Amino acid sequence: MTNSRSPLASLSDDDLAAFLAEQRSAYAALEARSLKLDLTRGKPSSAQLDLSNDLLHLPTTTKDRAGVDVRNYGGLEGLAELRDIFAELLWVEASQVVAGGNSSLTMMYTTVVDFLLFGGVDSPRPWSQEPAVKFVCPVPGYDRHFSMLAELGIEMVTVDMHDDGPDMAAVEALVKDDPSVKGIWIVPTYANPTGAVVSQEVAARLAAMPTAAPDFTIFWDNAYAFHHLTEDEAKSADILTLAAASGNPNRPIMFASTSKITFAGAGVAVLAASQATVAWYLKHLSMASIGPDKVNHLRHVEFFRDADGVRAHMRKHREIIAPKFAAVDEALTAGLAGLEVATWSHPTGGYFVNLDVLDGTASRVVELAKAAGIALTPAGASFPHGQDPRDRNIRLAPTFPTLEDVRTAMAGVATCVALAAAESLTAGRASGVGAGGEGATAGAAAEQTEGAR
Structure with missing residues (x-):
């Protein structure tokens, strides 16, 4: 114009x-x-929620493909059929996926708290025993990531978010010599709020960069991986494969959910990571849960059928x-x-x-x-x-x-x-x-x- x-x-x-x-x-x-108009939060509209109303009539059975009654306890890692769908969507193996409740934010919070209380797979000690804990935070970024860290007393160090991801020269300088820098938040695909997409090159640098902290962790919040606005659909970088190939298999932990795909308050969330990290996560989760809502998992499996169903x-x-x-x-x-x-x-x-x-x-x-x-x-x-x-x-x-x-x-x-x-x-x-x-x-x-x- x-x-x-x-x-x-x-x-x-x-x-x-x-x-x-x-x-x-x-x-x-x-x-x-x-006027009385609200543009404060990125919520799906009623018209979007209506797209998933068939979920209210599902599931049509009470058993998974192995014949196990989904209404009962067990299956801490989530329904296998749902994990298969997300494994294909996120380019990982099903054994690397944990399907949980309705909120990926809850899974993120639990994961950070577990690091603080117990340390991760590669941690020499719990983060709470470190003199200081810092996270790299690309800005502009997601406010809930920042408020979570603030509540837990974690110091935030900012770097600029570019069109292809965070300012990598700044990130690499921060993590190279300071062992207190323990993590980074990344929204890799259609980032909140800029819409940036982390390039393959930037993802590779994140996966391979030398870090002073042996347990430096990439919190890879792939909240918008499937939320395309054009037919030219961005493909998320395969961070787990990149990290494993660089000798840092436990560095990334990925999160995603259907909160803006089906029902915002009644969807499903997943975590994906190395098998060692998955085992670590499930070990600590087992003290807090005897299993997720597998009825809702099965409901979503019947609704989508497969990964192509999600895309459609x-x-x-x-x-x-x-x-x-x-x-x-x-x-x-x-x-x-x-x-x-x-x-x-x-x-x-x-x-x-x-x-x-x-x-x-x-x-x-x-x-x-x-x-x-x-x-x-x-x-x-x-x-x-x-x-x-x-x-x-x-x-x-x-x-x-x-x-x-x-x-x-x-x-x-x-x-x-x-x-x-x-x-x-x-x-x-x-x-x-x-x-x-x-x-x-x-x-x-x-x-x-x-x-x-």
């Missing part, structure tokens, strides 16, 4: 004042609509949510193109759009949106402790609202972004300090181009 608007930072004082007045008028009209089901999801992502781009382009005050991602999968606004204005954008009845994820949520040092990042979650509500909300967000930028630039000129606060300049705004990433 072409746009004749000039970069906001290049406007004369009079033209900037006129633009600010125009945006204040547009914002007043937005407030007058008394996800194409139905794509038909529902892809137009919503297109609507986000259309609204941001219509409202902000040419102003050079924001960039946003064009994800080909996943659940989010990453929006970077003028430095120092993200909190103001969220505040303005809230006052106008549009709930957004808090500014900085994609950074440890919710602290974005540049106050520019906002995660957009367009899947839950209706398509029309997405259009309405994003047009409103564009107005809030433009208004906040105009306010900041105006205040910066009045004070003699560039927009965005100390050290920032209007020229920094002009460096941003819409739609980048």
Whole structure:
């Protein structure tokens, strides 16, 4: 889309004042609509949940393929048929898969706690006995990963997330000489929130890099592996094979679930790792469980039948949510193109759009949106402790609202972004300090181009 608007930072004082007045008028009209729209979390819509309603009538039997009654205790590793499906989807062996309850986040939390209490397969001692424990956290990233580490007292060290994965030079420097750096969070496919896909090269470097900690662990959260928005489907790197080939078979632990595939609150989650790590995980799990919900496992097996059934089901999801992502781009382009005050991602999968606004204005954008009845994820949520040092990042979650509500909300967000930028630039000129606060300049705004990433 072409746009004749000039970069906001290049406007004369009079033209900037006129633009600010125009945006204040547009914002007043937005407030007058008394909207109540929510783009805070990446939840599936009711239309997506309806795709799985047949689960409510399943399973049609009470026994698995071996004739074992799934209603009873046992089978800590999960139903074999379900593990087979996920083994094919995740490019691993069935013996490397554990099928659990409905939440992969629970499996992640349990795994980190087990490392703290007992140490992992390659740990010289429990992590809780180490002088310090640190994790590398690519940013922007997944807020629940960060809040989990914060609760457990684990220090977070950030590196930039690029289009092909984390900044590997920074990662390798952090892990090489510091034995307290014990892990890294990676969302490898359609990362939350940027939509980045970890390349084969980056995955290979993660698998093979020298680490000072013998038990350095890659927490490979493949939450969006099957959530494609286009026919060009990204393929997740085979991290388990790469790590084994590099002599570090126990380094990665993979997680995935059907939380955004079937029922968000009643799906199935899996862990995949080396057979040694699987045995370690099951050993400690056996003290807390006598087996997962195998009835739900069988229900999902009957519903999907096989891995191709999962893929076909996800194409139905794509038909529902892809137009919503297109609507986000259309609204941001219509409202902000040419102003050079924001960039946003064009994800080909996943659940989010990453929006970077003028430095120092993200909190103001969220505040303005809230006052106008549009709930957004808090500014900085994609950074440890919710602290974005540049106050520019906002995660957009367009899947839950209706398509029309997405259009309405994003047009409103564009107005809030433009208004906040105009306010900041105006205040910066009045004070003699560039927009965005100390050290920032209007020229920094002009460096941003819409739609980048």
